[in-house]
Amino acid sequence: KLTVYDKTQGVQNVQRYLCGALELAPGSVRVLSPFTGGAFGSGLRPQYQVVLAALAALALKRSVRVGLTRQQMYGLGYRPAMIQRIDLGAKADGTLEAISHDAVTVTSQYEHFYRQETGWSGLLYRCPNTTYAHRLAPLDLPTSCDMRAPSAATGVFALECAMDELAFALGVDPLDLRLQCYSDRDQIANRPYSSKNLRECYRRGAEAFGWDKRNPEPRSMRDGSELVGWGMATGVWEALQVPIAVRIALTANGHAEVSCATSDIGTGTYTIMAQVAADMLGLPLDNISVKLGDSTLPQSPVEGGSWIAASVANGIMTTSESIRRELLNLAKQVRNSPLSDVEPDDVRLADGKIVGNKDPARAVSIADAMRQGGIDRIEREETTHFPKNEAHSHNTHSAVFAEVKVDEELGVIRVTRVVNAVAAGRILNTKTASSQILGGVVWGIGMALHEEALLDHTFGRVMNANIAEYHVPVNADVHDIEVIFVDEPDDSINRLGIKGLGEIGIVGVAAAIANAVCHATGKRIRDLPITLDKILQ
Structure with a gap:
């Protein structure tokens, strides 16, 4: 199996390219790029250094690092005259x-x-x-x-x-x-x-x-x-905006892990993913962890075209809504539940609770709801599509x-x-x-x-x-x-x-x-x- 660390705006794009070019099974190649640094176009396509490194690693059966000189980097792409x-x-x-x-x-x-x-x-x-x-x-x-x-x-x-x-x-x-x-x-x-x-x-x-x-x-x-x-x-x-998948794992202690294979090229994707998830799940920002830049995570397009913020934020909302519905089902099972007759669209997640929109006094804590259901973890993955307007x-x-x-x-x-x-x-x-x-x-x-x-x-x-x-x-x-x-x-x-x-x-x-x-x-x-x-x- 091949694990590849690359400076790229699309780990899954690189993974697909390597599998096709080197005739490898999809499950045998993992591409990681958790911290890309600047890119703004140069990392949209797989560049030759990643192919050279993969070829050498496969031939030598050992880890290989390919570094580029400053002069070589001027051939990796440019704004056309x-x-x-x-x-x-x-x-x-x-x-x-x-x-x-x-x-x-x-x-x-x-x-x-x-x-x-x-x-x-x-x-x-x-x-x-x-x-x-x-x-x-x-x-x-x-x-x-x-x-x-x-x-x-x-x-x-x-x-x-x-x-x-x-x-x-x-x-x-x-x-x-x-x-x-x-x-x-x-x-x-x-x-x-x-x-x-x-x-x-x-x-x-x-x-x-x-x-x-x-x-x-x-x-x-x-x-x-x-x-x-x-x-x-x-x-x-x-x-x-482009189709995107987001996975969220929520634990009974009030922590959520948000995962998507998108990239952060210094634009603040980590930050806004955590922000939106905290807002949608009603949790403190410190209780959110974000995983990205890994080809094994849920599907994401390349980070380019100014579409990732809009796409991934709405993707987080879609998955959060799925978790909210699951939590409401659990909350309804709590003895004398104040939410027993409430519909999913009539509640929100806030301050670690499932709260009624019309009457905030009608609420059940997330911990109580999960305890009632006998589970300590809810994990959902949803794909968000944007209707063509x-x-x-x-x-x-x-x-x-x-x-x-x-x-x-x-x-x-x-x-x-x-x-x-x-x-x-x-x-x-x-x-x-x-x-x-x-x-x-x-x-x-x-x-x-x-x-x-x-x-x-x-x-x-x-x-x-x-x-x-x-x-x-x-x-x-x-x-x-x-x-x-x-x-x-x-x-x-x-x-x-x-x-x-x-x-x-x-x-x-x-x-x-x-x-x-x-x-x-x-x-x-x-x-x-x-x-x-x-x-x-």
């Missing part, structure tokens, strides 16, 4: 009349890997005439991969920079233009949203940022020797406002302030959710100003495959970031009203920064990253 062209036609009042968005994206010679690149305007802005085209350019490179908000981070960058250019050409405020073109419908699928509180994101984000004090004239705002620029952009991402579209939205300061002589750019206002349904944990958006903003700063893989065009080799020359934002590059969550009740997407947060934090950030740079300098830089040589050129 993209060339985009956008044409916008509008009336003098800013009403959009036509949008054309074309893209050419890199893929490998052996695999046509792509995502939806060009249709994002249809989710945001009213326009009667639109055309979208997306082509692939096969190159002698490894296949690219999903990387935080795949296609949206790059596609929305071009769209939101174009909207900023249109606002300048029309002489209208960029925020006013977006409100003028605002769409309450998904124009691609031609249906309304289950919820879309983007207008409130615009309002609260602009208020917190002080957008009304913006002088629209480029190069008109200064701080000493630095030019000051203010820019904004809209973000949009999918609110997805053809009547509505499900998306998260955001409004990003950015301030940059540009040294007029040196061209050095600093992002001094960012406000990101997000509408993403019910927020399970404000602290972990804020961290997700903060991380997305930092990554957006990297996308806008720092990150660039330089290729040898003869061999397709990444020439700056090291941390010294592949630049990412460091503490000195990150200043004031404010995250605002806009209230957005949504009772149709799922029973808990949850939307995912992992991807939306980065969408629109690079565009807001690029628009701020243009406002500061008067120069429209369309090629990322925006480096000082492009400013000074």
